[in-house]
Amino acid sequence: MKKLQKQVDAWVSRYKIGYFKPHEILARLMEEVGELAREINHRFGPKKKKYSENEANLGDEMADVIFTLVCLANSLNIDLDSHFQSMIKKYDKRDKNRWERK
Amino acid sequence: MKKLQKQVDAWVSRYKIGYFKPHEILARLMEEVGELAREINHRFGPKKKKYSENEANLGDEMADVIFTLVCLANSLNIDLDSHFQSMIKKYDKRDKNRWERK
Amino acid sequence: MKKLQKQVDAWVSRYKIGYFKPHEILARLMEEVGELAREINHRFGPKKKKYSENEANLGDEMADVIFTLVCLANSLNIDLDSHFQSMIKKYDKRDKNRWERK
Amino acid sequence: MKKLQKQVDAWVSRYKIGYFKPHEILARLMEEVGELAREINHRFGPKKKKYSENEANLGDEMADVIFTLVCLANSLNIDLDSHFQSMIKKYDKRDKNRWERK
Numbered sequence: 001m002k003k004l005q006k007q008v009d010a011w012v013s014r015y016k017i018g019y020f021k022p023h024e025i026l027a028r029l030m031e032e033v034g035e036l037a038r039e040i041n042h043r044f045g046p047k048k049k050k051y052s053e054n055e056a057n058l059g060d061e062m063a064d065v066i067f068t069l070v071c072l073a074n075s076l077n078i079d080l081d082s083h084f085q086s087m088i089k090k091y092d093k094r095d096k097n098r099w100e101r102k
Numbered sequence: 103m104k105k106l107q108k109q110v111d112a113w114v115s116r117y118k119i120g121y122f123k124p125h126e127i128l129a130r131l132m133e134e135v136g137e138l139a140r141e142i143n144h145r146f147g148p149k150k151k152k153y154s155e156n157e158a159n160l161g162d163e164m165a166d167v168i169f170t171l172v173c174l175a176n177s178l179n180i181d182l183d184s185h186f187q188s189m190i191k192k193y194d195k196r197d198k199n200r201w202e203r204k
Numbered sequence: 205m206k207k208l209q210k211q212v213d214a215w216v217s218r219y220k221i222g223y224f225k226p227h228e229i230l231a232r233l234m235e236e237v238g239e240l241a242r243e244i245n246h247r248f249g250p251k252k253k254k255y256s257e258n259e260a261n262l263g264d265e266m267a268d269v270i271f272t273l274v275c276l277a278n279s280l281n282i283d284l285d286s287h288f289q290s291m292i293k294k295y296d297k298r299d300k301n302r303w304e305r306k
Numbered sequence: 307m308k309k310l311q312k313q314v315d316a317w318v319s320r321y322k323i324g325y326f327k328p329h330e331i332l333a334r335l336m337e338e339v340g341e342l343a344r345e346i347n348h349r350f351g352p353k354k355k356k357y358s359e360n361e362a363n364l365g366d367e368m369a370d371v372i373f374t375l376v377c378l379a380n381s382l383n384i385d386l387d388s389h390f391q392s393m394i395k396k397y398d399k400r401d402k403n404r405w406e407r408k
Contacts, residue, residue: 014408031140040329073365073368128333178262
């Protein structure tokens, strides 16, 4: 994630406005998760696609969610890699007996 | 809410497809909450409105969220009024000492 | 909804802090929608329930979502009933040919 | 992201249950985004923290969101890196004149 965080920071740094406030980025995150949800329903659910809507892509919507999340992390000086690695360790412990192993 | 639940049921009942599955309605709910989030950012946040987007209305987006939630409740035979009233009672108890009274 | 909006307003009015800012209520809405999502996965999905979690109720989670939404509407002086009725009319028009009728 | 996607896949592969269905992972994503929203309100908003709640960490909640998203991507064979890079290019084009440059 480090490379991603730097890449996003380079992009945001070109603009005067900089990072939004945490609540504003969160609202944006909800918007992007909502667009991903729409795409999930289009592909795997019952919703008829309206013709006026451009063909969006599940992978693109996921990238938008990650971008927004990386903005939030950058704006708060959070190193996502280290949190991700400690989470994997936590899951290892917590879920040891939660799901049946192969 | 009873009137609303009946009204939505009358509307849905006209169509063959009926209510979606719980997970599908939930995805739709996320979509609508995402559109409300976008509108909140447009009005109270930093996001420049794109010209191609139609002027949406905060109240309309809220109505969409409620509609989706009422669909979910109807599809599961849930009486929202009774849950709402018991929730108000629960809040009364729980928050008695949580916020300073006037 | 009018009765609900008044009831929530009476409840909030007892406390000094009053309504939160739109972005703060929106964050709370996401929190409540997330709890509803968890409940949906518990009932209709694959997630094993952890013993430490209290038995929550789908209807209660929906009531929490509605409460939060009503707070947002009240704080912005939005009359949900009128928006709901105009939305039903809009859906009537838009979806006339979208879903097959019975 | 490639390393992350492989790491998550190695973790999931140890369990018989495997990846959930797209709608189920989406519900989980909403749950995790909701927990992040709660944390944002705790730190930057008005919500008094209840004593019974464990101190959670903004970075940990973000890691949970990313984990869930990576599960969704893996289950659908989506390469997040390539979508992320094409998104950055798209943003470059789209936002060229949207925000004032430094």
